[in-house]
Amino acid sequence: MSSIAAAVPGRTRKNRTWIYFLLPSVAIMLLFFVYPILLTFFYSFTNLALTGESAKELKFIGIDNYTHMFKDPTVRTGIWNTIVFLLGSAVIGQQVLGFLIALLMKRKNKTFRRIIGTVVLAGWVTPEIVCALCLYSFFGDEGTLNAILGFVGAKGIAWLYTMPMFTVILANIWHGTAFSMLVFQAALDDVPSEIEEAAVVDGASRWQILIRITIPYIKDSITTNMMLVTLQTLGVFGLIYAMTGGGPGTATTTLPIFMYNQAFVNYQLGYGTAISLLLLLIGIVLSLFYIRSMKS
Amino acid sequence: MKRMKRKHAVRMVPYAILAAIGLCFVLPLLWVLVASVDPNAMQTLKMPSRLTGGNYASVLSDSGNQRAFAIGLLMSLGQAVLVVLLALLAAYPLSRYQLKYKKPFMLTVLFMTSLPITAVMVPVYQLFLSLKLYDNVFGVVLFYVASSMPYGIWMLKNFLDAVPADLEEAAWVDGASVFAGIRKVVAPLMVPGICTVAIFTFSGSWGNFFVPYILLQSPGNFPASLKLYQFFGQYGMADYGKLAAFSVMYAMPSIVLYVLSQRFMSKGFGLQGGTKG
Numbered sequence: 001m002s003s004i005a006a007a008v009p010g011r012t013r014k015n016r017t018w019i020y021f022l023l024p025s026v027a028i029m030l031l032f033f034v035y036p037i038l039l040t041f042f043y044s045f046t047n048l049a050l051t052g053e054s055a056k057e058l059k060f061i062g063i064d065n066y067t068h069m070f071k072d073p074t075v076r077t078g079i080w081n082t083i084v085f086l087l088g089s090a091v092i093g094q095q096v097l098g099f100l101i102a103l104l105m106k107r108k109n110k111t112f113r114r115i116i117g118t119v120v121l122a123g124w125v126t127p128e129i130v131c132a133l134c135l136y137s138f139f140g141d142e143g144t145l146n147a148i149l150g151f152v153g154a155k156g157i158a159w160l161y162t163m164p165m166f167t168v169i170l171a172n173i174w175h176g177t178a179f180s181m182l183v184f185q186a187a188l189d190d191v192p193s194e195i196e197e198a199a200v201v202d203g204a205s206r207w208q209i210l211i212r213i214t215i216p217y218i219k220d221s222i223t224t225n226m227m228l229v230t231l232q233t234l235g236v237f238g239l240i241y242a243m244t245g246g247g248p249g250t251a252t253t254t255l256p257i258f259m260y261n262q263a264f265v266n267y268q269l270g271y272g273t274a275i276s277l278l279l280l281l282i283g284i285v286l287s288l289f290y291i292r293s294m295k296s
Numbered sequence: 297m298k299r300m301k302r303k304h305a306v307r308m309v310p311y312a313i314l315a316a317i318g319l320c321f322v323l324p325l326l327w328v329l330v331a332s333v334d335p336n337a338m339q340t341l342k343m344p345s346r347l348t349g350g351n352y353a354s355v356l357s358d359s360g361n362q363r364a365f366a367i368g369l370l371m372s373l374g375q376a377v378l379v380v381l382l383a384l385l386a387a388y389p390l391s392r393y394q395l396k397y398k399k400p401f402m403l404t405v406l407f408m409t410s411l412p413i414t415a416v417m418v419p420v421y422q423l424f425l426s427l428k429l430y431d432n433v434f435g436v437v438l439f440y441v442a443s444s445m446p447y448g449i450w451m452l453k454n455f456l457d458a459v460p461a462d463l464e465e466a467a468w469v470d471g472a473s474v475f476a477g478i479r480k481v482v483a484p485l486m487v488p489g490i491c492t493v494a495i496f497t498f499s500g501s502w503g504n505f506f507v508p509y510i511l512l513q514s515p516g517n518f519p520a521s522l523k524l525y526q527f528f529g530q531y532g533m534a535d536y537g538k539l540a541a542f543s544v545m546y547a548m549p550s551i552v553l554y555v556l557s558q559r560f561m562s563k564g565f566g567l568q569g570g571t572k573g
Contacts, residue, residue, distance in 0.1 A: 017474070018389030025386040025445050032420070032442030033408065039419035048422070101317060104310040112311065116318045123321055125554040127503030129524050130543040134324035137331075137536070142339040144323055174321065228410065235412030238505035242525060256414045256506075263418045264510070272418045279415035287410040291403055 037280065044277045048270035065274035075275070077250050078258035082234070084165060085254050089172035090233035095226060097173060098180025102188055103210075117181070124178030132242035135171040136160070160244060164251045168240050175239060176232065180225055187221035188214070220293065227290040234283060255279050331540035338536060351541035360515075361523060361542065367433060368502060368519035369549075375440040376498040380490050382441070383448030388478060390449070391456035392464075402453070408446035417510045424511055431513040439507065444497045455489030456482070495557045499550045520546045 047061045069075050101120060105113050123131065138144050139159040146156030159167045191214055199209045215222070237256040240246065246253035246261065253261070255275060263272025323341060331337035332351055334344035355361055390398060420439060421430070429435030463485075464477045472480065483490070501507075505521045512518060518526065524546055527539060 018393050018395065021385045021389045025382040025449060028382065028438065028442045029408070029445050032423075032439050033416070033445070036416040036419040036423055037411075039423065040416060043419055043422065097317070101314065104314050108310065108314070112314070116314050119318045119321045119325070121554075122325055122551070125499075125551050126325070126547045127505075127521060127550055129503075129505050129521050129528070130328070130547045133524075133528060133539065133543055134328050137327055137339045138324040140339045144327055144339075144341040147340040147342075174324065231410050231412060235414035237414055238509075238521075238525075242505070242528060259414075259418065260510075263421070269418060269422060276415045276418050279412060283410075283412045283415055287407050290410050291407055294406065 040273055040277050040280055043270055044274040046270045048273065061270070065271050068271065069274055069278075074250055074253070074258065078253055078255050078275075079278075081165065081250070081252065082254045085169060085172070085236075085240075085252075086230055086233055088165075088169040089176070090229045091226060093169060093173035094176045094180045094229055094233075095222070098177045098225075099184045099222075101177070101181045102184035103214075105185065106188055120181055121178045123174050124176065126175075128175065128236075128238040129242055131171065131175045132239050135167075135174060136243050139167050139170075161248055164244050164248060168243055168252050171239055171243060172233065172236060176229065179232070180229060183221055183225045184218070187218040191217050224290065224293050227286050227293065231283060231286050231290070234279060234286075328540045328543050331536050332544045333541075334537055336537070337540060348537075351537040352545070355538055355542045355545065363516070364518050364520045364523035365545075367517065368521065368546075371433060371437050371440065371508075371519055372498045372502040374434075374437045375444065375501050376494040378437070378441045379444050379448040379497045380452075380494050383445060383452045383493065384478075384483075384486070384490070386445075386449050387452035387456050388482070390453045392461065402450070405446045405449050409450055413443050414506060417506065421510050430511065431517060433512070433517050433519075436508055436511050439511065440497075440501045440504075443507075444500060448493050448497065451493050452486070452489055455486055455492075459485045492557055495553045499553050503550055 044065055045060055045062060047059045047064075101116070105116065126134070140146070141156065141158055143159075145159065149156050157163070195213055195217070196209055199213055204212070235256060236254070237260065240252050240254060241257060241260075244252045246257040255278065259272050259275040259279065262268050262275060327341040330341060330344060333347045333349065334342075335346065335348040335350060336344070337351075389395065390402065395401075424430040424432075424435055424439075427435070429438070459482055464481050467477045467481050468474075503521065505525060508519055508522050509525070512522065515526065524539075524542055527542055
């Protein structure tokens with residue numbers, strides 16, 4: 001293929017014009033993406049603030065932000081909330097539900113599949129602020145869920161006050177499940193039906209087939225999906241923020257919301273950056289695992 | 297006979313479970329659709345006493361809302377166009393030439409696609425203050441471009457790898473320049489890839505809330521996502537009808553574009569037409 005290219009002057013493999021092609025995109029990524037990541041490391045060791053004395057003079061304060069962070073009980077709450085939110089909505093919720101939908105949909109009536117698929121996808125395609133509004137009103141005191149509960153004779157619950165974390169977890173499951181559903185649908189389609197049929201002939205139960213054959217067969221998709229879904233969920237801000245604002249109290253304050261509050265409500269940018277570095281590090285570790293899984 | 301009946305019932309179980317899941321997913325959406333045409337919309341889903349277009353009319357006629365939609369469109373379109381252009385330029389040498397650091401570069405790009413943007417927003421805010429880009433709509437577009445560049449480069453490079461190099465080389469032999477080759481030969485074959493990247497970057501920024509929330513300050517600069525959030529806070533409790541109408545209009549571009557992108561996908565990335573001639 002390169003024989004013709006080599007025959008045409010100025011278009012050989014040694015040609016350096018490609019530098020100019022790459023330049024604009026590399027420059028914009030360096031300035032607005034890579035540089036802020038480096039700044040994150042730098043600022044997290046400073047007393048950077050928006051107001052007050054330290055706003056005028058940037059000082060290195062070593063690891064003070066970090067020692068402060070590990071003493072700060074709200075940070076611990078933030079980390080705990082983030083873990084609960086990640087496990088509940090991403091690792092368990094979206095994955096299990098997405099897998100269940102994909103599995104149940106296999107070889108079902110086409111129209112039925114399409115209807116269910118569209119409904120689940122709609123929650124994913126809808127922008128997060130609209131999702132927040134839809135679910136805010138669904139779980140509201142006068143909302144649809146309580147109306148249904150009232151209809152069947154049960155007493156309504158103030159969902160957003162009595163179990164706010166559970167509510168935002170459900171909201172994120174509603175918003176994100178379609179992604180896992182799509183991944184698992186594609187993965188399940190790749191499982192050769194002969195293997196499963198052979199297992200049926202050998203007398204395996206449905207459950208055995210699922211545990212021993214199907215799941216091991218698609219385990220790479222499960223790993224990749226787990227990391228992508230966790231990364232997406234790690235950065236969730238708008239959905240929680242618009243539904244509960246991180247409250248009541250700090251009940252739904254995950255790390256992104258805590259970071260926002262420190263940096264832009266309390267004006268402690270340095271401290272806010274130290275928290276974002278924590279987020280970034282978790283993200284970096286997960287991303288590295290993700291690339292590893294893509295490479296193999 | 298009895299056994300057959302039981303078998304039939306067991307076969308219906310997955311349908312019942314799926315229908316229940318579908319119902320849970322559809323109810324919150326149904327509310328926003330119904331409330332948007334209900335003159336007395338409430339927090340709960342209910343049958344409207346009559347249908348009205350009044351909610352839409354009043355949202356649409358508000359000049360602040362028009363402005364927010366226009367700014368949102370400008371930002372997302374600007375971003376989509378810039379990402380496609382720059383990523384296509386970058387993807388070209390990455391796909392066609394043997395570069396020394398190609399592999400680590402592509403791995404870095406892949407790595408960047410998965411980093412949570414949320415984590416860098418505090419330093420980006422600081423950067424915007426020092427570059428005097430804070431509260432500037434074009435500044436936000438630049439940041440959007442940078443943040444979706446890795447995705448654009450990754451996708452377009454893979455799409456480009458699927459376009460046979462012989463076609464271009466034939467054009468070169470006929471005297472076309474590299475640019476003419478890209479424009480006349482590569483670009484037309486890349487239409488599905490370009491559309492996919494454009495649609496996903498557009499939808500990404502159209503639906504984004506956090507980035508403009510951090511980087512913009514004056515309500516006059518707010519795109520639709522921020523305007524909706526503001527609306528939510530101001531009238532949320534009082535005017536569900538208008539809020540729902542705004543939401544439906546704001547969600548529409550994302551939904552329509554997703555459906556369109558599925559069209560491109562289902563047509564497949566086949567290049568049969570290209571290699572046949």
